[in-house]
Amino acid sequence: MPTDSALPIYINGLTKKYGELFALDAVDLNIRSGEFLTLLGPSGSGKTTLLMAIAGFNRPDAGSIQFGDTEMILTPPHKRDVGMVFQSYALFPHMTVAQNIAFPLKLRKVTEAERHQRVEEALETVQLGGLGHRHIDQLSGGQRQRVALARAFVFKPRILLMDEPLSALDKKLRERMQIELKQLHRQLGVTTVYVTHDQREALTMSDRIAVISDGKLAQVDTPQTIYNHPANGFVADFIGESTILPLNNDSSGQLSFNGQHVQSQPADATHRDWSLVIRPERLYLSEMSDAPGRHNATDTPLALDGIVKENVFQGETAFVLVTIDGGHEVSVRFGTGSMSQAGHLQPGDVVTVYLNRSDAIVIPTGDH
Amino acid sequence: MAWWNKPASDTQITHGSRIWLYVIAAIIMLLLVIPTLIVIPMSFSDSQYLEFPPETWSMRWYEEYFGSKKWMRATVTSLQVGTLTMLVATPLGTMAAYALFVSGHKAARALFVILITPMIVPVILIAIGAFYAYGKLGLNNSITGLVLAHTALATPLVMIVITAAFRSYDLNQELVARSLGATRLKAFFVITLPQIKFSVITAALLSFLTSFDEVIVSIFVSGGTKATLTKHMFSALRDYIDPTIAAISTIMVLISTLLLLATQWFSSRQK
Structure with missing residues (x-):
């Protein structure tokens, strides 16, 4: 479908103040043509304000929003040609499914025959073929979500905006819809901006994630980079589980933890203080049967001695909480297959926690 | 089991x-x-005077009412003023309720209270105020003056009914409509209005009734050829008591009851 009509979005210095509070603080963001970009942040971070600014529902105090070469900052919402899906679906209850989806086509004076055909196509695309005559209150939550989607893309908008569209669905349906949305995006090829506070959803669906906090972008990158190389403490803490430990920096710029060398500080560093970010699933214990295999000849792992505090079974995975020397607490996550011996650990057991140096994430301390 | 032995709740x-x-x-x-x-029953009496229960029955007071030029003129005035009040107050109150609902501004609550004061202030104060103001403006004894004063009384009612309708309305529907290509005005008329239409009809009927039943302001600012039905009834009661009043009252009770039943029906349609 309309890959050719997808448009990039260039956002420059976008600022929006509510009273003394910056909802958006000079945000610069380039969204590539046809990309699935997620705005991820806690509530009140400014992600919805940014989405609403792109849609034209709030007037920023300063800055620019371009769709391709066209400046949109003063264009009213109805002339921006963006499809939009809301958390509440906002379907029109006084119209049938087909009338809902035909609404944007009617406004664009599409002939009745073509309207009918495109509504049917859109219904097929969201797997609701034949349900056009239904009333909105006869649909399940998941079906409503699909109607809202179909209505947002049926007029082939150049940009699709979604504001937490899945958060009202139960977990199983939500996870299925995430995959479907991703496939739909690939099929439509339309530039998509997606807002969520759910980091797993963002990791699952996005080409790139823009992590937003207090009206500023904390990091914009692919899910892998965001997870493996968080730019700062906020991103490291917000995405995934993590333990953040202070590192010791000696005079020659060597970073160490509990006396064990981790890595050299980055050459271009202006900071002195660094922290170690540990992901629970990257740690392992000697009790894990595959542990020796994970030792790499050229990369002796960091070894942290500690005492088991708690052993928590969660179904597909489990984790042990270990208090390591120095009083810090780390959690070690592992699969619950029969190979794993870690399931037998009791509180009070003495263990050694290993971390391969290549899995060590080092971030500047502060701005957390 | 007899009905009185069945649980009520x-x-x-x-x-x-x-x-x-x-x-x-x-x-x-x-x-x-x-x-x-x-x-x-009093209206069907054959007596010269108001009496209950009537000793003899007749339709003469209905004939008297429908045959009287004066009563008919007053009835037409009341219907005119009621209709015009409805036509002015309904859109005004709806627009005010919509604006306050959409704005979400801190001042909106205060503004709402200010706009419904005509409902709270004793009507006699409004009547006296209107009488003196109209004296300067030359609006006493005019349809315009009556409609303006009645609109002030009916608009708060419209606002309350419409505000209640908005309480269960998801305004995101209008945002969606606008993102899909509708102007704000179009979004209101095509998406919002159809969903609150029964409340709007209810509000319209109530504003008609507010004007049609209104006595106090009418006594002060209407008169002569532009006197309302209620004003005439009041004067008639004071000057000469005759059962025509009972006949008119019966008709008014009938009209009011029908309109109220209609509003009940329309508001039940509005879920």
Whole structure:
């Protein structure tokens, strides 16, 4: 479908103040043509304000929003040609499914025959073929979500905006819809901006994630980079589980933890203080049967001695909480297959926690 | 099982043990309604004077009413003023309620209270104020003056009805409509209005009734050829008591009841 009509979005210095509070603080963001970009942040971070600014529902105090070469900052919402899906679906209850989806086509004076055909196509695309005559209150939550989607893309908008569209669905349906949305995006090829506070959803669906906090972008990158190389403490803490430990920096710029060398500080560093970010699933214990295999000849792992505090079974995975020397607490996550011996650990057991140096994430301390 | 042994609610309290409640409720309802209904038999009396119960029956006071130029003129005035008030107050109140609902501004609450003051202030104050203001403006004894004053009384009612309708309305629907290509105005008329239409009709009927039943302001600012039905009834009661009043009252009770039933029906349609 309309890959050719997808448009990039260039956002420059976008600022929006509510009273003394910056909802958006000079945000610069380039969204590539046809990309699935997620705005991820806690509530009140400014992600919805940014989405609403792109849609034209709030007037920023300063800055620019371009769709391709066209400046949109003063264009009213109805002339921006963006499809939009809301958390509440906002379907029109006084119209049938087909009338809902035909609404944007009617406004664009599409002939009745073509309207009918495109509504049917859109219904097929969201797997609701034949349900056009239904009333909105006869649909399940998941079906409503699909109607809202179909209505947002049926007029082939150049940009699709979604504001937490899945958060009202139960977990199983939500996870299925995430995959479907991703496939739909690939099929439509339309530039998509997606807002969520759910980091797993963002990791699952996005080409790139823009992590937003207090009206500023904390990091914009692919899910892998965001997870493996968080730019700062906020991103490291917000995405995934993590333990953040202070590192010791000696005079020659060597970073160490509990006396064990981790890595050299980055050459271009202006900071002195660094922290170690540990992901629970990257740690392992000697009790894990595959542990020796994970030792790499050229990369002796960091070894942290500690005492088991708690052993928590969660179904597909489990984790042990270990208090390591120095009083810090780390959690070690592992699969619950029969190979794993870690399931037998009791509180009070003495263990050694290993971390391969290549899995060590080092971030500047502060701005957390 | 007899009906009085059946539970009246989930708590298993039977209708029988609640009989006292039903009796009290019935008495209160009768006390509320009887004064209104008492005029109905009185209107069919053959007597020169208002009497209850009538000794002889006739339709003469209805003939008197429909045959009287003066009464008919007053009725037409009342219907005119009621209709115009409805046509002015309904859009005004709806727009005000919509604006306050959409804005979400801190001042919106305060503004709402200010706009419904005509409902709270004693009507006599509004009447006196209107009378003096209209004296300067030359609006006493005019349809325009009556419509303006009645609109002030009816608009708060419209606002309250429409505000209640918005309470269950998801305004995101309008945002979606606008993102899909509708202007703000179009979004309101095509998406929002159809969903609150029964409340709007209810509000319109109520604003007509507000004007049609209104006495106090009418006594002050209407007169001569532009006197309303209620004003005439009041003067008639003061100057010469005759059962025409009872006949007119019966007709008014009938109209009001029908309109109120209609509003009930329309608001039940509005889920």
